[in-house]
Amino acid sequence: MNTRKSPESLRSHRWLGVEDLRSFGHRSRLRQMGYDADDWKGKPVIAILNTWSDINACHAHFKARAEDVKRGILQAGGFPVEIPCMSLSEPFQKPSTMLYRNLLAMEAEENLRSYPIDGAVLMGGCDKTTPGLVMGAISMGLPFIYIPAGPMLRGNWRGEQLGSGSDAWKYWDEKRAGNISDADWAEIEGGIARSFGTCMVMGTAATMMIIAEALGLSLPGASTIPAADASHPRMCAASGRRIVDMVWEDMTPDKVLSPASFDNAIKVHMAVGGSTNAIIHVIAMARRAGIALSIERFDQLSREVPVIANIRPSGKYLMEDMFYAGGLPGLMSEIKGKLDGGAMTVNGRSLGDNIATAKVWLKEVILPVDKAIYAEGATAILKGNLAPRGCVMKPAAAEPRLRQHRGKAIVFRDYDEMAREVEREDLDVTPDHVLVLQNAGPKGGPGMPEWGMLPIPRKLVKAGVRDMLRISDARMSGTSYGACILHVTPESFVGGPLALVKTGDEIEVDVKGRRIHLGVSDEELAKRRSQWQPLPPRYERGFGRMYQEHVGQADDGCDFEFLEAGSTVPEPEIH
Secondary structure (H helix, E strand, O other), X not given: OOOOOOHHHOOOHHHHOOOOHHXXXXXXXXXXXXXXXXXXXXXXXXXXXXXXXOOOHHHOOHHHHHHHHHHHHHHOOOEEEEEEOOOOOOOOOOOOOHHHHHHHHHHHHHHHHHOOOOEEEEEEOOOOHHHHHHHHHXXXXXXXXXXXXXXXXOEEEOOEEEOOOHHXXXXXXXXXXXXXXXXXXXXXXXXXXXXXXXXXXXXXHHHHHHHHHHOOOOOOOHHHOOOOOOHHHHHHHHHHHHHHHHHHHXXXXXXXXXXXXXXXXXXXXXXXXXXXHHHHHHHHHHHHOOOOOOHHHHHHHHOOOOEOEOEOOOOOEOHHHHHHOOHHHHHHHHOHHHOOOOOEOOXXXXXXXXXXXXXXXXXXXXXXXXXXXXXXXXOEEEEEOOEEEEEEEOHHHOOHHHOEEEEEEEEEOOHHHHHHHOOOOOOOOOOOOEEEEOOOOOOOOOOOOOOOOOOOOHHHHHOOOOOOOEEEOOOOOOOOOXXXXXXXXXXXXXXXXXXHOOOOOEEEEEOOOOEEEEOOOHHHHHHHHHHOOOOOOOOOOHHHHHHHHHEOOHHHOOOEHHHOOOOOOOOOOOO
């Protein structure tokens, strides 16, 4: 039975194919731009949602890549229209790109709804652009394919390979300790980012691009192609060709995304040693698709899948090496017994079919399961009286001694206090102390900034200390490392138990037992709660106010409650 759509059933037909005054206006404006009827008549209109901007180095090549996508769309008989979207440049945008992820999701959804669009190509990569675009496209429900920006080339300094983010933190501590000079630091600054593309460690950008592919939303192998490699523009054109067929096939997101595909993505996340940020984004994407997903599912699957990608910050190599080693298909072939091979993907084939012939070429980069970097997966979910709804840790990136630890807290009420105090030479701190940062969560940050990798106090850095236990309701960069416990929920700004911690309190962490405990009696906590005073809202107007009033907690994906699946939005009237 032929299930392909007809030209008259295209969504864009209502704008362009009807003989009335309104359609006359639409077509005349297309002619105004130099198009003719042969450009659009009977063809799917494909939106290219492009997050290129002059302030986003990760996407610096997207201006050219959009032309490759258009080439593919035209080759397949579609009509491409490029629509710019918020760029969300991770290094520059303050206070946090997380504050604006939901705004990008709203923009993507409304762009697709309000224009004569039949299908979409999503161009993202820099941390929050991937989930933002995907969330909006899922909610709109049109066929879409995701194009990852790809990682930048390896960094280099004096013969050493540098990884953006991870080595910045590493050498900054060496500079603080007085072990490298200002001239050394300047050389590192010039060598750590050598091309356009995202961070080339397993940070949030690489993790989310990989998760998108594991979900089946991009072409096989797309997520690990270096941005500067000639394979990248070829992949862009191929994606443009494929989206046209997806429209004719009516391959909407609900035909691709399933509980099985999200389980696959979580298992892949564990195997690559992915960013802790992925937990928030994957929950948000799943709930947009109407799939119930909790942080507990991450912990369950974490116990089943080891870390086998030997990529920084958990391992030794960089994303360029992973590409040469066989990319994501190669890695998935190593854990294929743990994946649901029947999950559908946007190329019209199952995940199992896509990886049937995949191999690993560099076994020191993608390790066999029996030689894993870490026996369990990338993340652990801890619970206890300090985090009743959970918190997140990346054990593989922490010193082993800190996976089971008890120490006294040093509490910072906000980021400014923390940044000031850790530089004090007379700070009363030892390597066994537990640094605690409050008021850095979704509402408290605001926008849950990446403050969770609290700096090691200067006096300890000088003494050679490079890791200690740190706890906050913030996030941390996926390029970060160390014994950082993040996403403490509920956050302190709304009165979660983290708000009640005082300097000198004892905190115990047991990663194997998935436990975090504040050594304060229930009676004392009740007394402190009665004395707790909330801080005033951070914003009084604009999107910031909307964010504060509607953002959920980390375990809910930090989405707005009115954007989750369930309610429908009517198609626009065309009058």
